[in-house]
Amino acid sequence: MHLGLDPGKIRHAREIARAITEPILIKILAHTTDSVERATLRLMGLDGADEDDIPYPNILVRHLRDRLGEGLAPLVAQAAKDRGLSLRELAYGVSEEKIDLRDFQPADRDAAGAECERLLRENIRRVERQVAARDGFVRELGQGEPPWLYVIVATGNIYEDVVQAQMAARQGADIIAVIRSTAQSLLDYVPEGITTTGFGGTYATQANFRVMREALDEVSREVGRYIRLVNYASGLCMPEIAAMGALERLDMMLNDSMYGILFRDINPLRTFIDQHLSRMISAYARIIINTGEDNYLTTADAVEAAHTVLASDLINERFAHEAGLPADLMGLGHAFEVYPEMTDSYLYELAQALLIREVFPDHPIKFMPPTKHMTGDIFRGYALNAMFNFTGVLTGQSIQLLGMLTEAMHTPFLMDRALAINNARLMFNAARHLAENLEIKPHSWLLQRSAEVLDRAITMLERIAEIGLFQAIADGMFADIKRPPEGGKGGDGVVLKSADYANPLLKILTEKVHGRH
Amino acid sequence: MHLGLDPGKIRHAREIARAITEPILIKILAHTTDSVERATLRLMGLDGADEDDIPYPNILVRHLRDRLGEGLAPLVAQAAKDRGLSLRELAYGVSEEKIDLRDFQPADRDAAGAECERLLRENIRRVERQVAARDGFVRELGQGEPPWLYVIVATGNIYEDVVQAQMAARQGADIIAVIRSTAQSLLDYVPEGITTTGFGGTYATQANFRVMREALDEVSREVGRYIRLVNYASGLCMPEIAAMGALERLDMMLNDSMYGILFRDINPLRTFIDQHLSRMISAYARIIINTGEDNYLTTADAVEAAHTVLASDLINERFAHEAGLPADLMGLGHAFEVYPEMTDSYLYELAQALLIREVFPDHPIKFMPPTKHMTGDIFRGYALNAMFNFTGVLTGQSIQLLGMLTEAMHTPFLMDRALAINNARLMFNAARHLAENLEIKPHSWLLQRSAEVLDRAITMLERIAEIGLFQAIADGMFADIKRPPEGGKGGDGVVLKSADYANPLLKILTEKVHGRH
Amino acid sequence: MAVIRGKQLDLTKVRPYGDSINDGALQLSFTLPIPLTPEAVEAARQMAQKLGLRDPSVVHSQDLGGFSFFIVYGHTDRSVDMTQIQVPKVEGKVFSRPEADQEIRRRFGRLLVVVGACIGTDAHTVGIDAIMNMKGYKGHYGLERYVMIDARNLGAQVPPEALLDYAIKHRADAMLVSQVVTEKGFHRQNLSRMVELVEASGIRDHMILICGGPRIEHKLALELGYDAGFGRGTYAEHVASFIIDKMTERGLT
Amino acid sequence: MAVIRGKQLDLTKVRPYGDSINDGALQLSFTLPIPLTPEAVEAARQMAQKLGLRDPSVVHSQDLGGFSFFIVYGHTDRSVDMTQIQVPKVEGKVFSRPEADQEIRRRFGRLLVVVGACIGTDAHTVGIDAIMNMKGYKGHYGLERYVMIDARNLGAQVPPEALLDYAIKHRADAMLVSQVVTEKGFHRQNLSRMVELVEASGIRDHMILICGGPRIEHKLALELGYDAGFGRGTYAEHVASFIIDKMTERGLT
Numbered sequence A, B: 001m002h003l004g005l006d007p008g009k010i011r012h013a014r015e016i017a018r019a020i021t022e023p024i025l026i027k028i029l030a031h032t033t034d035s036v037e038r039a040t041l042r043l044m045g046l047d048g049a050d051e052d053d054i055p056y057p058n059i060l061v062r063h064l065r066d067r068l069g070e071g072l073a074p075l076v077a078q079a080a081k082d083r084g085l086s087l088r089e090l091a092y093g094v095s096e097e098k099i100d101l102r103d104f105q106p107a108d109r110d111a112a113g114a115e116c117e118r119l120l121r122e123n124i125r126r127v128e129r130q131v132a133a134r135d136g137f138v139r140e141l142g143q144g145e146p147p148w149l150y151v152i153v154a155t156g157n158i159y160e161d162v163v164q165a166q167m168a169a170r171q172g173a174d175i176i177a178v179i180r181s182t183a184q185s186l187l188d189y190v191p192e193g194i195t196t197t198g199f200g201g202t203y204a205t206q207a208n209f210r211v212m213r214e215a216l217d218e219v220s221r222e223v224g225r226y227i228r229l230v231n232y233a234s235g236l237c238m239p240e241i242a243a244m245g246a247l248e249r250l251d252m253m254l255n256d257s258m259y260g261i262l263f264r265d266i267n268p269l270r271t272f273i274d275q276h277l278s279r280m281i282s283a284y285a286r287i288i289i290n291t292g293e294d295n296y297l298t299t300a301d302a303v304e305a306a307h308t309v310l311a312s313d314l315i316n317e318r319f320a321h322e323a324g325l326p327a328d329l330m331g332l333g334h335a336f337e338v339y340p341e342m343t344d345s346y347l348y349e350l351a352q353a354l355l356i357r358e359v360f361p362d363h364p365i366k367f368m369p370p371t372k373h374m375t376g377d378i379f380r381g382y383a384l385n386a387m388f389n390f391t392g393v394l395t396g397q398s399i400q401l402l403g404m405l406t407e408a409m410h411t412p413f414l415m416d417r418a419l420a421i422n423n424a425r426l427m428f429n430a431a432r433h434l435a436e437n438l439e440i441k442p443h444s445w446l447l448q449r450s451a452e453v454l455d456r457a458i459t460m461l462e463r464i465a466e467i468g469l470f471q472a473i474a475d476g477m478f479a480d481i482k483r484p485p486e487g488g489k490g491g492d493g494v495v496l497k498s499a500d501y502a503n504p505l506l507k508i509l510t511e512k513v514h515g516r517h
Numbered sequence C, D: 001m002a003v004i005r006g007k008q009l010d011l012t013k014v015r016p017y018g019d020s021i022n023d024g025a026l027q028l029s030f031t032l033p034i035p036l037t038p039e040a041v042e043a044a045r046q047m048a049q050k051l052g053l054r055d056p057s058v059v060h061s062q063d064l065g066g067f068s069f070f071i072v073y074g075h076t077d078r079s080v081d082m083t084q085i086q087v088p089k090v091e092g093k094v095f096s097r098p099e100a101d102q103e104i105r106r107r108f109g110r111l112l113v114v115v116g117a118c119i120g121t122d123a124h125t126v127g128i129d130a131i132m133n134m135k136g137y138k139g140h141y142g143l144e145r146y147v148m149i150d151a152r153n154l155g156a157q158v159p160p161e162a163l164l165d166y167a168i169k170h171r172a173d174a175m176l177v178s179q180v181v182t183e184k185g186f187h188r189q190n191l192s193r194m195v196e197l198v199e200a201s202g203i204r205d206h207m208i209l210i211c212g213g214p215r216i217e218h219k220l221a222l223e224l225g226y227d228a229g230f231g232r233g234t235y236a237e238h239v240a241s242f243i244i245d246k247m248t249e250r251g252l253t
């Protein structure tokens, strides 16, 4: 099932995307953020929180807020070394106001850098071990055949999540995502420790990551198939969560260059800077990112805005590429969100699914199920999900987020998830080799539609290149949502790097990632 | 979506089917049956039943059993005329043993024939009025776009059926079938009057037909779409029910040349004779027949026995043709019955649906939903029905029997039927023009499979032509069921026509039907 | 009402209907936190009995990897008395957009100010946008499109305090509060808090207070102290009409 | 058994599980014989309450052209005591076909005669064929394939009297009775009639009497006077094994 789109056009679209991201990249490289610095501290090995549950990385960053532009990591590394303290002890001292680093200057900046690098390399090795562990699992146990069955757990209680995740794996799921608690994206810190309450989801914490990873490793062995773990490197703590995920062997991260801006009203520049480091980390940890274009179709119309999904995918692709992510880690997103009661709605879905697959042939693209038009009619929902799953296997999607028949009501019950898995398994198996048998008729509507969407995406990209991405976002070109460049949360966490900004993490990651591909 | 099967092969297959039915036809023409005679009496205007609920046509046929070979109709017509009685009064007299016709000879055989013809023509005109009425409705109100949504009602209570049928029409159904009570096919008479109890269905009676027809006419006007009514001209009373259906304006009849033999263990010759007259009547009344090949796949495997469906369709087609039915009244049957959990099961379904459509392009083919592999998992069932409906519109089926999510449990609840209609409407609308966009890949598995099924059907037909249809049935070539030619119920109702057999109905119908096309 | 000949429907005793009147047929599905065994199936049957079903039939069971899933059909003898049911409804004529503009002109002779937001941490804007924004929803234009309405949509994640301040500042005639996330009764808390704030501020009597969302019912809204609640399927015209009528009823000008 | 850390499952009080232990969540669907109105929705909610659900939420409603359809989610506080549940089961080892043949040789040293049919007006042969015919079902050969079993399948629509006569005439060791149509308790009548006939004939003690069908449970079979009942998912080997064991237990030779 090949559309045979004009490769020249696709190439052209990619070139414009590059032109769009270039000026942004310059700004990214010139700035750091609270979260970038915190992520670096975390990768140096700092975690834990004080008595008020304020995480130590936040304590240090707050303490040294005025010196962010220098890069905190070498400074902190040296201070700890000088005092013979662990980073945690140092941070504890700061939080107890027994240590004040605000005027601290390392005796030897190079030595400070080296100490920082030493600490980082220790954890970088842990990340490498995790990458090797994942490869080992996959080699030993194998993995599901794409489209991979991706389901969510969202009870608020990590232990309850574990039970449900393991059951899902036994039922056939390939990927488990632990949905975060409502509004965690707006927390400017990552909570600490194991959590057992949350609204509409479970807090992303490093401890929760570890609990779930262990549970999934256990069940992977039981079912003889490596089960992947997903969380969200998204919101105000993008790079930190990416770092935690790298350390705890998450396999995928929801991670988008613009989602936070559009859907969480986070400051645009902050988001661009944060996403860059988060992706460098993910690239190194071989974590697949999942972008969030599906969300556009919940606020804009799926027929009218189809091209915005493609345009955004191309921008996300380029940003990801700049951060060192290879195509096989780019889970670019799209969705099955056309109003189902529209005549020929299915044709629009099929055209779009084929289009995205064809433009991103080497990418593990992520296909989102119907959500917006789901209703309380669970039977209708189940039938729509069947069509969605059928389309997933027919068009060769990679990561299939399973639709829930109760999408319009509540986060999934155990039975909802089980039924979703049954549905996908049935469809994937029943139509496994169907695509090999079909062709798209020349001059057919499907071809015209996909070509038209590609053209409209190009026009849109060209316009964005003209006015700049910040302006495009301000104009509401994505998701019908307007976000001015100066607005949004977390803008105060963006700091211009001083000339002597030092962060060995960036160096290490650049080296490593570029050494590899 | 065209398979491009070899037209020569299809033509060849039809020729063998003709060779198969020819010897049967000779037997058909040489015999009459209880039911043929009763049907003729009914079309002369005889209905009603005696105090023991024995229908008058049965009373007369039983009374004159030894003279069946002469043809009862002229005899009865004349006897009534001689006595100045209505047919009903005559039959009443016989039932009360006040009249004895066993030795009755009409004074003038030609006059008897003429009197018989007069009575028949009166009712034939009623049938013509019904045909005109149907045409009028369709002209005035229009009708659904194919695939037509076909649902069943089966409460046992005709009044409850009416309520459900009208609701179904409002929900979007195009066709309402009133399922008969369990085992009515084995009754050698048609019950009389309005019935309010039955197991797993409602008795087919002329009064029930009338009640339902009236209700559907009413709702047709309400919804602005002609709603068709279906029953079963099947079992031991095939031609009688066809006659009743013609008089009461049924629009379709389950009617198969072999179903009774295979699934009801009815005598083969009896079945062949009865189906012939039933179809002549249907042809005249412009009633679409629905054949029962779907049933084969409930006893035999849908993958292994796919070709038996096609072979049988061709035999049914030929028998129908011999009875004067044009292609546009031949609702040949097939079904979606492959074990869904088999890898690529959907490909088998698609190949078969395309094949049947292509071999019978002008026929309103009837597509049966999954039944055998339905389970108590109503969600799975709903998803399978979605795929079935999707396939119906994709392959351009004509009459879509809607699958019920509770198929494995009970005859449909009101909500089951409503959900089935929702499902079909959703799929038909969403994929309305999909077929125009797709082609089947040359040399693909789908092509190979359909060509193979055609080849196997031809081989099977050739073998049947060799050994004869009776022997083929005895050998279990259809549905894995073996029925010897001499066995089965109702064989004693088959009588060789004497040289002076007279039945003006046959003449009238032959004239009329052949005059028309 | 469809009544099957010979079988009268008793409105004081309405029961579920499968395929004949008063059969009480219904379908049920649930999970039990025990592995699938014959005993678990029996437990599912008993569970259905505890819910008042007679002759429940467990038509499907599946092991979920430790828990078990069941689909059950059964019949109930319990019934509902329809004659006793009264549902508070948003009454009154629904004006079309031009009609509404005209009514506002006629009755108030000035622009009505309507402010709205999705409050708390709830980030769902689509619902409130559907009511307020120019574009509207399913072909029904939003309040911004009304000539005589000054509609101000603050979007989502708006703290109740901020919405109140804005309403006071702009002398809002009506406040629209959206809540979509209902998990663990979240929306009730937020909606109650909003009412409390409005009441404490003293402007309650001068303002029409409306809430909405996919799981909001008018009844609940009244209980919580709102003038009306709107659920799925609401369009701007419903809201505008309600505001016009309610203001008139309250003698607001 | 999966137990969530910190939350112990009380087996004497097992409740439905939605997404956390003891939340009692379940789904319900049914039709009411009244047109869809807000009052009908309220009736549906009350119906769910009558069934012991707290906070039921009517998540979907549809007018069916005079009646109305509802989907409801809710929570129940009712529970089942798992520790009190005992389910009669067909126990014993299941022999493979060769094993079964060998056991018959060893224990009885002769062919066992098994007759079977689907009785009454029930025309469904596929079930009994699956158990008895050569071909079997889903790759499990039927009893005809067993060297040491003389299996005679009379098919469907067999009057109970005819099956009994046949069994007596052929000195059957076991009789298999299938019933698929269960509408209005049809199968119970037929199955009871069969038992009565067999008992009246005096051969009950010398013959294993088994019934089966998609809605047949072992428990029901025992109640009706059969030695066992087999439902969905039965293969010939289950039946053969049961006959062998039961004959041995009864001292039949």
Ligand code: B12
Pocket: A179, A180, A181, A182, A183, A199, A200, A201, A263, A295, A298, A299, A371, A372, A373, A374, A375, A406, A407, A408, A409, A410, A411, A412, C116, C121, C122, C123, C124, C125, C126, C127, C128, C130, C131, C137, C176, C177, C178, C179, C180, C181, C182, C183, C210, C211, C212, C213, C214, C215, C230, C231, C232, C233, C234, C235, C239
């Ligand atoms: C789109 C969507 C999103 C988008 C929102 C984008 C945006 N800018 O709005 C995104 C992707 C960002 C999102 C995120 C989340 N979502 Co969300 N989302 C949905 C979804 C798919 C559709 C909602 C929608 O847009 N409906 C269309 C609109 C038009 O309908 P509506 O809101 O009902 O509005 C109508 C009426 O209710 C009424 N109305 C609504 N408000 C008002 C106000 C007034 C005054 C009036 C008069 C009328 C009115 O009029 C409208 C037009 O008729 C639903 C599932 C579903 N199908 O319903 C889940 C859903 C609402 N989301 C859910 C959840 C849990 C989340 C998250 C919390 C998940 C997470 N843990 O990350 C996040 C975080 C959001 C947060 N903090 O609030 C849950 C809520 C569960 C519950 N009952 O509490 C749902 C039901 C999905 C699910 N099954 O889990 N979501």
Ligand code: B12
Pocket: B179, B180, B181, B182, B183, B199, B200, B201, B263, B295, B298, B299, B371, B372, B373, B374, B375, B406, B407, B408, B409, B410, B411, B412, D116, D121, D122, D123, D124, D125, D126, D127, D128, D130, D131, D137, D176, D177, D178, D179, D180, D181, D182, D183, D210, D211, D212, D213, D214, D215, D230, D231, D232, D233, D234, D235, D239
């Ligand atoms: C195939 C079929 C038919 C075929 C039967 C062909 C044939 N020769 O058997 C045809 C098309 C003829 C037919 C007709 C009718 N059918 Co029918 N049919 C079915 C269908 C689709 C599948 C049944 C089947 O073959 N299952 C596969 C077999 C292998 O499974 P099984 O029977 O459960 O057998 C297994 C076990 O139960 C067990 N078992 C069964 N018997 C025995 C016996 C013993 C001793 C043992 C040990 C084990 C055992 O072992 C088997 C293997 O594991 C079902 C729906 C469904 N999906 O279940 C409806 C169904 C059974 N039919 C139904 C009805 C109502 C009818 C009709 C009455 C409809 C009508 N009014 O015209 C007619 C008339 C039949 C009659 N008088 O009995 C209803 C019954 C409703 C009810 N609960 O009472 C069903 C459920 C469909 C529905 N939803 O309406 N039917």
Ligand SMILES: Cc1ncc(COP(=O)(O)O)c(C=O)c1O
Pocket: A180, A181, A182, A183, A184, A185, A232, A233, A234, A235, A254, A255, A256, A259, A264, A290, A291, A292, A293, A295
């Ligand atoms: C990229 C991305 N991040 C995050 C989220 C989740 O939302 P929240 O912002 O509540 O974490 C989504 C949801 O779809 C997403 O696509």
Ligand SMILES: Cc1ncc(COP(=O)(O)O)c(C=O)c1O
Pocket: B180, B181, B182, B183, B184, B185, B232, B234, B235, B254, B255, B256, B259, B264, B290, B291, B292, B293, B295
């Ligand atoms: C041709 C035909 N006749 C009749 C029937 C109905 O069965 P019964 O014999 O019980 O009337 C069917 C069912 O599928 C059928 O296909």
